[in-house]
Amino acid sequence: MGPVTTTHVLDLPTPALVIDSDRMQHNLATMAAAHPGAALRPHVKAHKCTALAAQQAAHGHHSFTCATPLEVLGMARAGLGTDLLLANEVLHPARLEAMAEAQSRARITVAVDSPDTVAAAAAAGLREVIVDVNVGLPRCGCLPGDAGHIAALARAAGMAVRGVMGYEGHLMVVDDADDQRRRVEEAMDRLFAAHDEVGGDVVSAGGTGTYHLHHRVTEVQAGSYALMDSYYARLGHPFVQACHVYGTVVSANAKFAVADVGLKAMGMDHGNPTVELLDGGGADVWFLSDEHVTFVPHTGVLSVGDRVRVVPAHIDPTMAMHATAWVATGHEVIDRWEIDLRNW
């Protein structure tokens, strides 16, 4: 909608994705204390924003995890290409070749888990790979027993093998802490068994839900910790909600209110988001439609024009739905960041 000169967060046109700078800095500092420097490889898929990645770099992390070729290329273009890992399997020649070309200005490592993905990476001219190992999540990754063979194929094709990665995504949220710890250890046993066959300096795993349980791997791939969402909030980790979508009440009556934050502004795969009133009160969310959330405040009656804050249930897809993030300190808008790593 063009540049906006307002500086008060409540004057922003809505729906407005707003990052609270102080809260984000708290999260970045907290994680950097737990996993300093190269011990953390922040996952940019959680925010898709090179300006935010630059903040993570300012906290000492210069290696990053990406989920798409466009994320890799965007990070390289932004001068954040010290050590980029594409933690995903890609087969399309043009996209692999684009990453191979970017090797002139960035270090790029791609995940492989099959003879086909090895062959595609080699054919495109990529120089470094990591072997993706299935550690229990039914998604990508070879069996631990196949990892040595995959590594040998990559080396035979002339590529360097940096090590192994394995994402225990099925263990990010486990109710019983002891059970989670035990199962993460088992998953890492699988990953280290693969590493014994593969070699290399890198053993990469983990996420925001398990960041506190990793002591054996060389690096943790967390991403959501920077901005957080209501799904990860239940873990009780020391990360705070640093991103809200502000909305305006556009219709209201004695029974319910309607704000302009709909399912095109909110990742819905983890269910409904949470509506917060500006006085700190809560609300029951009835449902979201394309451009609206219908809800009932716990106390009081809202008026047309009032603002609300909506907490995403899943931060990653929510970020991907917005073109812009506003950065605020308190109520003051201090910056505008482009969500520049969207799409593929």
Added chain:
Amino acid sequence: MGPVTTTHVLDLPTPALVIDSDRMQHNLATMAAAHPGAALRPHVKAHKCTALAAQQAAHGHHSFTCATPLEVLGMARAGLGTDLLLANEVLHPARLEAMAEAQSRARITVAVDSPDTVAAAAAAGLREVIVDVNVGLPRCGCLPGDAGHIAALARAAGMAVRGVMGYEGHLMVVDDADDQRRRVEEAMDRLFAAHDEVGGDVVSAGGTGTYHLHHRVTEVQAGSYALMDSYYARLGHPFVQACHVYGTVVSANAKFAVADVGLKAMGMDHGNPTVELLDGGGADVWFLSDEHVTFVPHTGVLSVGDRVRVVPAHIDPTMAMHATAWVATGHEVIDRWEIDLRNW
């Protein structure tokens, strides 16, 4: 990722949003036969694509429904501004003023349902409004008994009142056909009661789920019929699936396969999408993560590199997640359309 010169749909980089031109034309022609010309006001929120709207105009519809100011402005800019209805309440001055400026090249009517929305529209210099009436869906819209008052406020503020609209969104999918017909009639009774108080030439309602039940209104606001999704498919209406997201199998084993169509490429508010194999076979979808769908083919074993087609459960948010739609006839890619009405 830059221009792609391939013309076979299976050579597209994935995830690839693909519109089947013949199927889309079937849908457009079918709806135009049921509600020709101005009897249909196609809702562009369902596709967010001016190129597709131009196809709807070629089928005789020159009035359009929009859900956001950006959709209105984009349609005006694209020369499709004969009669644009913003079927949504907006309060932000800059966005209302931008639409008021666009009145020099487009006819723009905005929905109002409260004294505040009337005042905001008038202050911005908008010239025409429609009174949005709640016909049973708990979302925007005034009570039928308040519609006359809202209209009087608008006229007193110097704006023309074109009539009433009321969206019976809660009745789009009702299992029992007789029950649906009866409840739609009741909803329209509410709308016409409001119209008696408001006056004007326009009585606008309906959607893809109820398009066949409207005989009293002056226009129907359907949008999803153009491309369809698995949610509306259950209705058994004569519209066919005309949009798929093509994916590539990036990892596979004897138990399951993983394709690169994740929840950042698929609206998830209606649940999981449907995976179709290219041989016509189906699959059980286990889950989606950011960039992946894990599924089990009903028959056979897929190989890395195979393509699949994924049917959205909800077309509107799916379109909003993509920057580009590829248009195909059979297997041949014949055009590339920008999804140019994304965001707000």
